[in-house]
Amino acid sequence: GDSVTQMEGPVTLSEEAFLTINCTYTATGYPSLFWYVQYPGEGLQLLLKATKADDKGSNKGFEATYRKETTSFHLEKGSVQVSDSAVYFCALYSDRGSTLGRLYFGRGTQLTVWP
Amino acid sequence: DSGVTQTPKHLITATGQRVTLRCSPRSGDLSVYWYQQSLDQGLQFLIQYYNGEERAKGNILERFSAQQFPDLHSELNLSSLELGDSALYFCASSPLSGVSRGEQYFGPGTRLTVT
Secondary structure, three states: OOEEEEOOOOEEEEOOOOEEEOEEEEOOOOOEEEEEEEOOOOOEEEEEEEOOOOOEEEEOOEEEEOEOOOOEOOEEEOOOOHHHOEEEEEEEEEOOHHHOOEEEEOOOEEEEEEO | OOOOEEEOOEEEEOOOOOEEEEEEOOOOOOEEEEEEEEOOOEEEEEEEEEOOEEEEEOOOOOOEEEEEOOOOOEEEEEOOOOHHHOEEEEEEEEOOOOOOOOOOEEOOOEEEEEO
16 A cells, blocks of 8 residues: 655754655555654644655755655755754655545654754 | 644543544635544544545544534544543645645644543
């Protein structure tokens, strides 16, 4: 079935460091891919998305490219800030058959950025 | 603020009891989704409603049920509560079923503690 695997955390970085959070997926058909972010005490927020192969999603300095050949959607940011500390979820949207309307989430990766 | 509201914010109850969680979607959104977030299981999709009808079912226990009313608000009913039901319960909404392609707007969650 459809699924998402993302790197285990926690990830701890110093401010201005480069961030990569790996995400790979398994899906039939042509899913859309997402990164959601959850700040402490809040619900999830959509961070960025890509709907087809080679699309690059970007927002707030974060980027991720939909790579069909490697079934990956890694999240990157060139220079993290303390305010980026949160849990990041990779997600896949599948709309085939009985799974219509369903998002599949990874386990989440806790990011902590120190000043 | 996502525009999705959930009540109550916190709920403490005893094993064997029944509770109802309420969600009001963003104005104009027809789809409502319920998720359970716990440390051991991560973020689990429970159920989706679209314009009053059930559209997709995930890992929802038989003790749990949901419905969406004509004004589009939704309720998640949890009965015969067990300690393991303690979790954060999120509601999310999106404008259209299927076509939304995974863009969901999450509420702040209801934290349920079963003692």
